[in-house]
Amino acid sequence: MTAIASDIITALNNRLELCELKNAELKSNKLPVDIEKFVEDLQGVCYENDTLIKRCKYFVYNREKELNFAYYEALKKKVSLLLEQQYCFKTKLEKLGHDTNYKFADFYNDITFDLIDFSNPDKFSSNQKQSDEFNNFVDFASISTDLQTLPKVQSKTIEIANHTAPSEIEETHPPHHPNLWNKPCYELFKYLFDNYYNNKTKRKLTNIWFFLKEKQSKTYIFLATKDMYVDFLKVNYNISITNFDKAINKYDDKDLPSLNGHCINFENN
Structure with missing residues (x-):
């Protein structure tokens, strides 16, 4: 040394x-x-x-x-x-x-x-x-x-x-970070977090990771590893993920169609 x-x-x-x-x-x-x-x-x-x-x-x-x-x-x-x-x-x-x-x-x-x-x-x-x-x-x-x-x-x-009242609707998401995703991908994440997950089961949050991973393209650049994603959720939303397994049959038959539907709504807005 x-x-x-x-x-x-x-x-x-x-x-x-x-x-x-x-x-x-x-x-x-x-x-x-x-x-x-x-x-x-x-x-x-x-x-x-x-x-x-x-x-x-x-x-x-x-x-x-x-x-x-x-x-x-x-x-x-x-x-x-x-x-x-x-x-x-x-x-x-x-x-x-x-x-x-x-x-x-x-x-x-x-x-x-x-x-x-x-x-x-x-x-x-x-x-x-x-x-x-x-x-x-x-x-x-x-x-x-x-x-x-x-x-x-x-x-x-x-x-x-300024003696102003707080906004009725406050931004619940942290600023965009380029080490995790590009801006369009992050906007999609936020939409899925608010409309697909919506404070429901944690499995939906892991589904979002799998969906964004599979959705990668020139439009949606997704860089976050599983560990980075878990840390991101813990730090910014105080949500702890302990099980990252994908329920393959349920994901393909039910979760993926729902995610695709939300993605279409996001892109049409």
């Missing part, structure tokens, strides 16, 4: 220790005496975490050859733990914003988690395949830990500032 590889792991360990200490401070339900300083300090921690994760991306990209399996898995594990710490900080900020009626909205809105954007250096990577896999891992881990829901704070702040 090279010195720089050891440095990356050491830096991640140090950040995780610091985050654990910071999270210990956050366990108190009492409002900080100096809220502005508290939020600014937490923003600094989040920014440094973000910077370190991007440093990990560049490290993998700049390798002359693939990292060995044990080290690479350790790297992904520690980055995943750091993303979980970011999620804890985000949750605390949302609660703090609620408790103070979003009085310090400008501070909350300045907190950003810009982990998905990654500009590759101009030079060609000798480790492109592993680099792309690692970038996709971080992108999906960011979604899985719900970091991208932070704009909810801003939308609530605007709502309070």
